[in-house]
Amino acid sequence: MNWDQVELNPRIIAAVRRAKLKSVREVLCISDPDLQRLTGLSHSDVKQLLIVASTACRRHPPTPVILLHHRGESSLRLSVGCPVLDQLLRGGLPVGGVTELSGESGVGKTQLALQLCLSVQYPTEYGGLNSGAVYICTEDSFPVRRLQQLIQEQSTVRSDAPQDLISNLQFSDHVYIEHAADLDSLQVCLSQRVPLLLARGLVRLLVVDSVAALFRSEFQASDWLQRNKQLLTFCSALHHLSREFNTPVLCINQVTDVFSGSDDSLGPHSSNVSPALGLVWANQVMVRLMMRRLQGMIFHGDQSSAPRRLEVVFAPHLAQDGRDAGIWREGVQGVSS
């Protein structure tokens, strides 16, 4: 914010200008005595300056939570497109915040992400957000055939929504696909193209499939400091997008093996794998989900599938729990127990 826009005594503004302090934000990062020294203003003037600068930086004054509750913003969820899994997630992914989905390869992470790309397009009364999705691929090329198959099956799987609504939705027109083969192109994508799509209201779901691929391939073990720095920059970009546009962000992550006897200070492991990228990444994640492959076979009509289990590892609003699911032609569907 510029100094012309704040309401302050012109004498103080002139002093601030003389001290070559360009923005309001800059002032807040300087301590009180330093400000007095730099600007030559008195204590009370500096106090006034700080109050005005703080007010300019503040987005909202403290709001009673009851107002948020009544506005219903906080209860908005993006449905996964399956009642059993939605029940596990208490309605679906929270809007705003980074959700991580990790699991071994072939467990069905991408399947679930594709399903979300479709369910986001439904109106809010059917669990969607009435908008499209942007899908950033870093690992593999986008499974476009599978997406087509899922679209064709929508009318059978979404029996809760009216048929004419489903037939009117142009699902494949609203999934925007980006390929990012290295960190630089990912950076460009997140800082330029994705904000544009979000600002125009064309999309309201960001999927990154997967975060691990780039950060695991581009750095050697000895570059961990550099890697952490890049990872934090990436995370702050995701958080910024999620907050600015009130958008759910889904990040798909790989897993690493956990050796028996290694320390369990990060929580109990339900299996012998844990999500990749370590503590730096884990600190940035709000909801951590994990998918596992179980033994055996389950059947659904003429189809058979190896059972999967979707587990909540941690989330501020969810209990540690899990649901069994199968992967069918029409998508990932929970098995009601």
Place this chain on the structure above:
Amino acid sequence: MQRAVSSLALSPSVKVKLASAGFQFTADLRHLKPLQLSKEAGLSQQEALEVLQAARSEGAGHREGALTALELLQQEEEMRSIITFSSQLDAALGGGLPVGKTTEICGAPGVGKTQLCLQLAVDVQVPPCFGGVGGQVIYIDTEGSFLVQRVVDLATAVIRHCSLLVEDNDQRDAMTSFTVETILSNIFLVRCHDYVELLAELHLLQYFLLDHPKACLLVVDSVAFPFRHFDDLLQRTRLLHSVAQQLITMATRHSIAVALTNQMTTRLRGGQSQLVPALGESWGHTPTIRLLLHWAGPRRLAAIFKSPGHMDTTIQYQITSDGFRDADESEQPQSKRPRTHNDQSAGSQREAGC
């Protein structure tokens, strides 16, 4: 008491002028009029007025600020702690989270830091007749992990708990106004998206606290998040110090409990990696009490690892659908008992005894 003029909160140029005119102590300024001072020290009238105001308010502050240890103890005993709903943790902390002090909650992701914060935000509102504080909360959320849905869960559980304890009319009356709606309306949420917004909010918070004298708890979840990606570490340390200073000032001046959360980071020492709280060594001096939440296999443990008044203890807890609770309630029938005045004073005696 003599106080040097140079220690007043004045701009450096004014201090130099005062010193060169021979004013060394605030006592020297006591009988002067602004006009006289401006002539003597070569200050503008405006500056002279401010110097005198600063000198007078400091003098008054000193007389008021000097307290004996006995008075302090009495003050501290009057302040009630905020219960955590885990009787073991309350006992370890001597009655709960102390009001007027800063408490840091560290832990790995998913161990329950946010859960404890949300629990405290609800618990602080328990009416005084149930042994609570009956205060309001300011909740600064920097991570975006404040979900109203979860607060409703916790509030419903606390109300259910209290309604089972109703014995007299006082408590019955209190219950009529202790609802999920009132609990939610007494939590003031601020979302800060980066460190500048956090600094701005802390600047303004003192004025908010003046307008809301019932506020008893400030939660910052988390301090670490906005400060984790910082290129200039020197700048970070400086800003963190100013945050620390502001939090401590608010805790003591407005008698509120301050609860902060901090993330964990890995430190390599002698070829071994170790989980330590983030934000560096010097930040560790800020909070009065540091709580470390950690996993031990499938169990969740809370350890007090810095506190001037408590023993280093480790207790076990669990996060249920109702919130932050003792590990096994069947073994702890006490947790169902209401916390009364006696419990509180017993707690502070234990604290004083340590």
